[in-house]
Amino acid sequence: MLSLVPAAVGVALMLTLAAGAYAASRTDGLDYRTAVLAAAVAVAVGGAAVTAVSVAPAGEPAAADGSEPRVTTTPAPGTATPTAIPTPTDTPRSPSTASTVVSVAAGDRLTYRTASGAKRTVRLAGVDAPGVEGASPRQFDGVLTGSRGRACLADQGRRSVRALRGRLLDETVTVRVVDERGTPTAVVTHDSRSINRHLVARGYVRATDGRYDDAERAARSATLGVWSCTLVEPDRPIRADASTGLRIAAVHPNPPGDDAAALNEEYVVIENTGRTTVDLSNWWLTVGDTVVLLDGPALHPGTNLVVHVGTGRDTDGHLYLGATRPLLGNAHGTLKLSDGDSNRSVRLTY
Template sequence: MSTRPLLALACCLLLALAGCAAAPGGPSTAATADGTPSAPPGSAGTPATVAPPADGLHVTVVEVVDGDTVRFEYENGTTDTARLLGVDTPEIYGENTPDEFEGVPDTEAGRACLDEYAERASAYTKNRLLGEEVTLAFDANEPRRGYYDRLLVYVHHDGGSFNYALVDRGLARVYDSSFERGDSFYAAEERAMAAGRGLWTCRDGTPGPAGADETTATASATATVTASDAGDGIVIARVHADAEGDDGENLNDEYVVLRNRGHEAVDLSGWTLTDAAGFTYEFPDGASLAADATVTVHVGSGDDTESDLYWGRSRPTLNNDGETVTLRDANGAVVAERST
């Protein structure tokens, strides 16, 4: 038998297979509404990083649905909905289930407390993000879209991770999944629980005092708490968020004052100050605070001295409408916290 028919048949089979590989229904690289290639079915999307990726999506938030869901507008004018990855704020439109929040009692008081924090989380997200340009990033371990076809994203705003800030402020629990940033989020949740911040006050069935998680400031600052032996005596004496005149033109009049009420100097090397949005200042090596002395951390730039340190921010940072600043020692333990 001639081999030519066999060769012809083989060629036909190869062409047919190639046609099947390119047939509709296979993985698509068509552009999504944002102009970027769509992820193939089952794809994990782009890898997540701590900082906003250079190729992250730049969008504008046009509506806040609740604390962990927003609608946004792409640069081409189309809109979409995003669900924040790794976090879960109490429900504002549905019934809250206390069992989902560790230690919150399944009682009328517990549910009422979570309802209160649903409103606070929504107000916080609206206050921080509505009308703002943000950067969206995806996670290698999570699909591009989830329930209701919402994008699953990390939201980066002004250099900080908004998802992380919700957990750190006690306005959200960590949503159990395989997302890449789980370790840091769970650590923030543990600290918020230990400090009794935000919704974790619901474990007593009573909302805590209003702070930076709301759009308005309280009449007076909350009491400073000390939770670290290493920082015994260190308090946040003042948070001055509203600089004189234009905040952007007077950054160093936004400041935080620490006072050492103890009897010995305290080494501040590696300590951090964090605001409600997650922006963090790290004290330089060798920084210390003498007994019965103060040090002022200014938001702007300048030359550090024993009494004045400079965050180095290029824009206003402390929120005039209510701010919470947390001081942690070099091991990450909360030393003091103050709200305005």
């Protein structure tokens, strides 16, 4: 209902404008039609003024400070309230589903059957396993390059398949698909444990993104699974020097990343398999064309000495040669350990 004050203002405005138009016609000699036109304009302006006045609904007084009163809009009876349309970020991710593993094709690929009977094949997200035919050693940073490294990865690829089959075949697992593009990738959980992380931690696969980096570092440190391919170990025990019992037990020639930036990760492991302590102060290590005096400590029976290529402080069980460049070949090489006081020597070729 209109307030009386705004209505009175509108009527007064109309009367004033009409009177002005009449006076103008009498004083200035305007014709009758001009006066009528002026009165019509006055009526129109006055009506608009009345219409334009904002009023408060009954029972809601205008603001005391003279500001415009608040207008509340109420939907008409029977009108549905509009619903916000969700944005793409509101769309939930693929839900986890309980399924049964029916086959394992590779160390990072399996097929499962859902509760409805449908079969789906997924790759394990965030990991990569070497195939049963091997893989390029360059994909597994730090692995021995060349045919020896490829053969080692092939062996580890077969091991990873056997491990995954033994753990998951015919077992109930939870599958959460994280990427539907191409062959879907998923995180698979068994007995409340992530299979993806488990495989990385055991060295069966490598991590391909940051989520499992900590597990890979631990596996590398323990030279588990594919990371055992970073070490050169004799296929069969090398006969140690009969009089000393010394032998070259392992070689780590290819550290991850830039070899020149990780010289202390290039190393040779010397083992005393004999029954007496051996003084290494006059023993020499030959690596290709490089001959280095060990000038090492006494090596007790049943102990190892790790000989690092780079620079560091010699400690019990660790010796540093102080080289400024890599010495060990990443794909192949020959090492010889010899006694400067006699003709005794031990050789390893890889």
